[in-house]
Amino acid sequence: MKISTVLTPCSTENMRLAAQCGVEGLVTRYPGETLSDLLEVKTEIEKHGLQLFAIEGYLPIEKIKAGNDDDGSELAAMKQLIQNMGSAGIPLLCYNFMAGTDWVRTQVDAPQRGGAKVTSFSLLQAEQAISLNSREEKICITSIRANELWENLECFLKEIIPVAESAGVKMVMHPDDPPLPLFHKKARIMNTVEAFERLVSLVPSPSNAICFCQGTFATMGVDIPQTILRLGKHIQYVHFRDAKGTADSFAETFHDNGPTDMAAAIRALREIGFCGPIRPDHVPQLEGEEDGEPGYTMLGRLFAFGYIRGLLHGTATD
Numbered sequence: 001m002k003i004s005t006v007l008t009p010c011s012t013e014n015m016r017l018a019a020q021c022g023v024e025g026l027v028t029r030y031p032g033e034t035l036s037d038l039l040e041v042k043t044e045i046e047k048h049g050l051q052l053f054a055i056e057g058y059l060p061i062e063k064i065k066a067g068n069d070d071d072g073s074e075l076a077a078m079k080q081l082i083q084n085m086g087s088a089g090i091p092l093l094c095y096n097f098m099a100g101t102d103w104v105r106t107q108v109d110a111p112q113r114g115g116a117k118v119t120s121f122s123l124l125q126a127e128q129a130i131s132l133n134s135r136e137e138k139i140c141i142t143s144i145r146a147n148e149l150w151e152n153l154e155c156f157l158k159e160i161i162p163v164a165e166s167a168g169v170k171m172v173m174h175p176d177d178p179p180l181p182l183f184h185k186k187a188r189i190m191n192t193v194e195a196f197e198r199l200v201s202l203v204p205s206p207s208n209a210i211c212f213c214q215g216t217f218a219t220m221g222v223d224i225p226q227t228i229l230r231l232g233k234h235i236q237y238v239h240f241r242d243a244k245g246t247a248d249s250f251a252e253t254f255h256d257n258g259p260t261d262m263a264a265a266i267r268a269l270r271e272i273g274f275c276g277p278i279r280p281d282h283v284p285q286l287e288g289e290e291d292g293e294p295g296y297t298m299l300g301r302l303f304a305f306g307y308i309r310g311l312l313h314g315t316a317t318d
Contacts, residue, residue, distance in 0.1 A: 191247070
């Protein structure tokens with residue numbers, strides 16, 4: 001497994017810190033339409049001895065989800081991105097299919113160990129919920145049904161997976177966060193293990209794969225190691241985090257004090273032969289980081305790097 005991370009900001013200092021902690025590669029947001037946009041980011045990352053493993057976030061896909069890409073501009077942009085990734089040797093494109101919103105929290109300063117702050121979600125407070133990806137342009141849709149989302153997803157995959165296969169890129173689907181079947185009058189479809197099994201059966205291909213966001217699967221109430229074994233080879237990318245609670249009420253945790261047996265999860269990943277990127281994803285906000293982006297500050301990330309490295313070393317000979 002290869003420890004990876006997103007860095008906010010992706011500064012020289014943070015890239016050096018990540019490399020010093022044993023991180024092998026980075027994940028970055030959609031860099032722009034051209035190959036030169038992508039290569040510029042990749043070159044800067046490689047200066048610090050890191051690789052660019054994945055593109056994730058701020059993708060031109062919102063109209064596709066809603067079924068409103070009437071002129072095909074977003075589909076063309078996604079195909080171009082995948083072709084650019086193939087040319088640049090970037091193996092993973094992580095996306096989600098939450099229409100009209102993204103991952104959502106109702107609190108960004110829930111108390112954790114020692115006064116650390118974490119993000120949390122309460123369905124009871126969801127009318128005031130804020131999207132932490134507020135910079136990402138959303139398409140205004142008042143409602144959408146599950147069958148429409150499945151139809152839109154199948155059409156998208158039939159168009160995009162052949163392009164991904166040709167480019168040597170894997171499309172990895174992130175689960176709905178929170179994993180609710182309905183949110184703000186909009187259906188959601190990627191919120192059960194069965195939904196992910198349906199996903200990979202729509203267009204069977206090594207390029208039609210899964211981002212196993214462990215914290216989100218935990219809030220589905222599933223057994224994490226058993227679910228890893230069940231989804232098996234389809235898991236090509238891992239968001240390694242934990243959360244305590246259920247889909248309608250949960251809070252993030254430190255990596256070492258949540259409900260999941262994290263060592264058992266690593267052992268299950270080893271058992272399925274997973275050797276791809278694994279990243280901490282969200283982390284607690286520690287002392288002195290009050291002005292940082294909730295879930296993405298650096299000190300908690302450094303703690304997570306060490307914890308994951310320890311798990312990888314401790315399970316290497318199991």
